[in-house]
Amino acid sequence: MKNNAICSMDTDFAQWYTDVCKKAELMDYSSLKGFIIYRPYGYAIWENIQKYADEKFEETGHENVYMPMLIPENLLKKEASHVEGFAPECAVVTKGGSDSLEEPLMIRPTSETLFCEHYAKVVNSYRDLPKLYNQWCSVVRWEKTTRPFLRGSEFLWQEGHTIHATEKEAKEETLRMLNTYIDIANNLLALPVITGKKTEKEKFAGAEETYTIEALMHDGKALQAGTSHYFGQGFAKAFDMKFLDKDNTQKYVYQTSWGISTRLIGAVIMVHGDDNGLVLPPKVAPIQVMIIPIKENDEVKEKVDEIYNKLKAKNIRVKIDRSDKSPGWKFSDAEMRGIPVRIEIGPKDAENNSCIVAKRNDYTKQTISLDEIDTKTEEILEVIHREMLNKAENNLKQKTYTVEKMKDMEEKLNQGGFVKAPWCGKESCELKVKEQLQATTRCLCTDKIENKKCVCCGENAETYVYFARAY
Amino acid sequence: MKNNAICSMDTDFAQWYTDVCKKAELMDYSSLKGFIIYRPYGYAIWENIQKYADEKFEETGHENVYMPMLIPENLLKKEASHVEGFAPECAVVTKGGSDSLEEPLMIRPTSETLFCEHYAKVVNSYRDLPKLYNQWCSVVRWEKTTRPFLRGSEFLWQEGHTIHATEKEAKEETLRMLNTYIDIANNLLALPVITGKKTEKEKFAGAEETYTIEALMHDGKALQAGTSHYFGQGFAKAFDMKFLDKDNTQKYVYQTSWGISTRLIGAVIMVHGDDNGLVLPPKVAPIQVMIIPIKENDEVKEKVDEIYNKLKAKNIRVKIDRSDKSPGWKFSDAEMRGIPVRIEIGPKDAENNSCIVAKRNDYTKQTISLDEIDTKTEEILEVIHREMLNKAENNLKQKTYTVEKMKDMEEKLNQGGFVKAPWCGKESCELKVKEQLQATTRCLCTDKIENKKCVCCGENAETYVYFARAY
Numbered sequence: 001m002k003n004n005a006i007c008s009m010d011t012d013f014a015q016w017y018t019d020v021c022k023k024a025e026l027m028d029y030s031s032l033k034g035f036i037i038y039r040p041y042g043y044a045i046w047e048n049i050q051k052y053a054d055e056k057f058e059e060t061g062h063e064n065v066y067m068p069m070l071i072p073e074n075l076l077k078k079e080a081s082h083v084e085g086f087a088p089e090c091a092v093v094t095k096g097g098s099d100s101l102e103e104p105l106m107i108r109p110t111s112e113t114l115f116c117e118h119y120a121k122v123v124n125s126y127r128d129l130p131k132l133y134n135q136w137c138s139v140v141r142w143e144k145t146t147r148p149f150l151r152g153s154e155f156l157w158q159e160g161h162t163i164h165a166t167e168k169e170a171k172e173e174t175l176r177m178l179n180t181y182i183d184i185a186n187n188l189l190a191l192p193v194i195t196g197k198k199t200e201k202e203k204f205a206g207a208e209e210t211y212t213i214e215a216l217m218h219d220g221k222a223l224q225a226g227t228s229h230y231f232g233q234g235f236a237k238a239f240d241m242k243f244l245d246k247d248n249t250q251k252y253v254y255q256t257s258w259g260i261s262t263r264l265i266g267a268v269i270m271v272h273g274d275d276n277g278l279v280l281p282p283k284v285a286p287i288q289v290m291i292i293p294i295k296e297n298d299e300v301k302e303k304v305d306e307i308y309n310k311l312k313a314k315n316i317r318v319k320i321d322r323s324d325k326s327p328g329w330k331f332s333d334a335e336m337r338g339i340p341v342r343i344e345i346g347p348k349d350a351e352n353n354s355c356i357v358a359k360r361n362d363y364t365k366q367t368i369s370l371d372e373i374d375t376k377t378e379e380i381l382e383v384i385h386r387e388m389l390n391k392a393e394n395n396l397k398q399k400t401y402t403v404e405k406m407k408d409m410e411e412k413l414n415q416g417g418f419v420k421a422p423w424c425g426k427e428s429c430e431l432k433v434k435e436q437l438q439a440t441t442r443c444l445c446t447d448k449i450e451n452k453k454c455v456c457c458g459e460n461a462e463t464y465v466y467f468a469r470a471y
Numbered sequence: 472m473k474n475n476a477i478c479s480m481d482t483d484f485a486q487w488y489t490d491v492c493k494k495a496e497l498m499d500y501s502s503l504k505g506f507i508i509y510r511p512y513g514y515a516i517w518e519n520i521q522k523y524a525d526e527k528f529e530e531t532g533h534e535n536v537y538m539p540m541l542i543p544e545n546l547l548k549k550e551a552s553h554v555e556g557f558a559p560e561c562a563v564v565t566k567g568g569s570d571s572l573e574e575p576l577m578i579r580p581t582s583e584t585l586f587c588e589h590y591a592k593v594v595n596s597y598r599d600l601p602k603l604y605n606q607w608c609s610v611v612r613w614e615k616t617t618r619p620f621l622r623g624s625e626f627l628w629q630e631g632h633t634i635h636a637t638e639k640e641a642k643e644e645t646l647r648m649l650n651t652y653i654d655i656a657n658n659l660l661a662l663p664v665i666t667g668k669k670t671e672k673e674k675f676a677g678a679e680e681t682y683t684i685e686a687l688m689h690d691g692k693a694l695q696a697g698t699s700h701y702f703g704q705g706f707a708k709a710f711d712m713k714f715l716d717k718d719n720t721q722k723y724v725y726q727t728s729w730g731i732s733t734r735l736i737g738a739v740i741m742v743h744g745d746d747n748g749l750v751l752p753p754k755v756a757p758i759q760v761m762i763i764p765i766k767e768n769d770e771v772k773e774k775v776d777e778i779y780n781k782l783k784a785k786n787i788r789v790k791i792d793r794s795d796k797s798p799g800w801k802f803s804d805a806e807m808r809g810i811p812v813r814i815e816i817g818p819k820d821a822e823n824n825s826c827i828v829a830k831r832n833d834y835t836k837q838t839i840s841l842d843e844i845d846t847k848t849e850e851i852l853e854v855i856h857r858e859m860l861n862k863a864e865n866n867l868k869q870k871t872y873t874v875e876k877m878k879d880m881e882e883k884l885n886q887g888g889f890v891k892a893p894w895c896g897k898e899s900c901e902l903k904v905k906e907q908l909q910a911t912t913r914c915l916c917t918d919k920i921e922n923k924k925c926v927c928c929g930e931n932a933e934t935y936v937y938f939a940r941a942y
Binding site: 036037047064089090097098105107122153360382448 | 503520
């Protein structure tokens, strides 16, 4: 079962990850550290995520826009905690053409400030609200340690920025988009997630509240996979975003922002992959079915075309591998690329008007009559999605622990997973856990808590919180 | 007929253009010169162009990828004529995070060098060819004079980059993509174009041949609307892009690149617009039909919903304007935004089971029974496309002149349009015409030429060439 082109997951998970990224041709390195090339197969996954997300955004009334890539330094500085968070990791343009610039320009690390400046100009009355804008673009954050899809100096993402007349509406929007992200994770990517509010220490620079979805990777580490922020009126005041309300008074708007990125590709790799390579959830797979003819005579060819046409008619993304490689090579190539379903058909199958359908996720095979290959394949793709989600859910459940003592937490963290523990709410305890156990708070847990002591300091606990070692 | 919110086209075309861009809410200025905000309505036009182009690219076997946004200076320098063309207009990043960079990084003005570097790494054998990649992104070119959509320091575009085993294939690809651009111009945007090869002086930095599509704006000036380049082996040699051919020898690849940009939005505005604002070709219009209820009682409401549902069922992009504005305000708003079809329906129409359908392009109105509103609207949208294309074609024909003398050329250029003239082929004559008449060569004309003298120097002419004043 083990593909020798890549390292085994359990031998060296980081090496396995890099091998899969490269061998499945998802990406390549450029000569500039932290800036990767999204190859066709990797980019097609991203396009499928975009398509699904765009539909959800549109259903909820959002509109796409495009803002400038560069932010004047003074604009970025307008909101104090925001600039503090982002200025240290900006790429700075100091020359344009042959001229030195008077004011340095930052390549956007995120675009709150640009949206705020625009909103302040175009919004006058309650009639102009809400504004529900979204942008697909790349952003740059100068990172010291980088890894394909997980942490790059440049990455692709979407950033939604909305403004509302009331606090209630803005808070609803924050949670609506969090739920959209849960939908994308579960229903498109077969990724179960833990979700909740970030602590004060971990929230977004400039936000009042940050909600997150957190997934659990195969190696037991957590990955933040999407965030939704409620800003209150902080930016509104800094950027003078006011509107005339129905009661004829000027009010500041309430604001949100939310984002998911190409990190999701990293999550898919690390949650579903195995020692033979990528395992793609069917709904996001650029190729859902690969047909591999074996000893292709006229009859096989005819049947292969029949299968292809029947699947196409069902809008299944199907390809035929007629390259001059051996069937064995083609099997492992389809496995490496994580194609959910492989159909094998040779002269004997053709004679019987059947073919062999192999599932990537569990390596099971079944013989299926060509008369029902289209409906059966559709069903199998659905089944694969459910099986992948279930498997990942079980893994997440098994690796989510509740502890009350530091030493138990250490033990569980060493095994890998989320560790739910009572917490006093003080940053000093977060810092101490990070220093001692290399784990951070991932999000608050809303479970009721009574008479518990903080896992770290032993004082009264305010809440449960999920700790994990994280990417 | 004249909308007072915008300047008249014939009074001040430049002001009219800016007014339309702003009042139709296509864009807004940011605080950074040359960097515009693509507002939802403008960006939706671009998304429709992307969708149409992507289908054409996919049909011809192209794949989307994403390359880094930054190019190390040394990489850009690898091909001599290319760097000469682009280095003077690059935005340069000299700081990353808190560190000064050892090597300056250019924000991509175009991505040939990045594609070359990647291709050199991943292509080994003739089996790996052709590579047919495309990228949608934004690029930065530091411009002194900028105008929304037409010339910006940042603009959105697609750049295709392909490599091939033979010269013949690469040349075919260059023309195939030129033809795709003609298709997009004619069949999506209702834009007729003149097409042909650029002169040596006007071709792309690094290309052997550049083909162009050129459209004629309402004010008689030309606009380069798309280009397709054949590179030969220039970049291949500079970047060592070699492959092992079937005959077992190492060969350099042959290369192309081709691009269209948000300039096309500018072309649509300036070819089709009128004194009441934008006039959008139906296929690219974000809203194809706006239904405006008048004195909406229960019966009208019912009929409005019926129309809406029938058009939706035909996949027509339809909206209902139920804002609290007056019908007159709504009519001119729909006109300003160039919505191809407006449907008006009041109590009397509802009683008659009919509505009034107004065409944006020629202001004609017709009464149509609700029983056939869906099929008729479909037809009318088709008719509008043909009428807009025909009108623009007639305008292009009428304003394309053939001259043999400088003084005639001057007269025609003053009237506005393309001027076809015999040309000796020398750059000195191009420069002289530019200096004296502010006109440039747009493209070569393949018409047969015999015994003609160069319009500029009077020596034997090699070819006809189109001159025009251009954006």
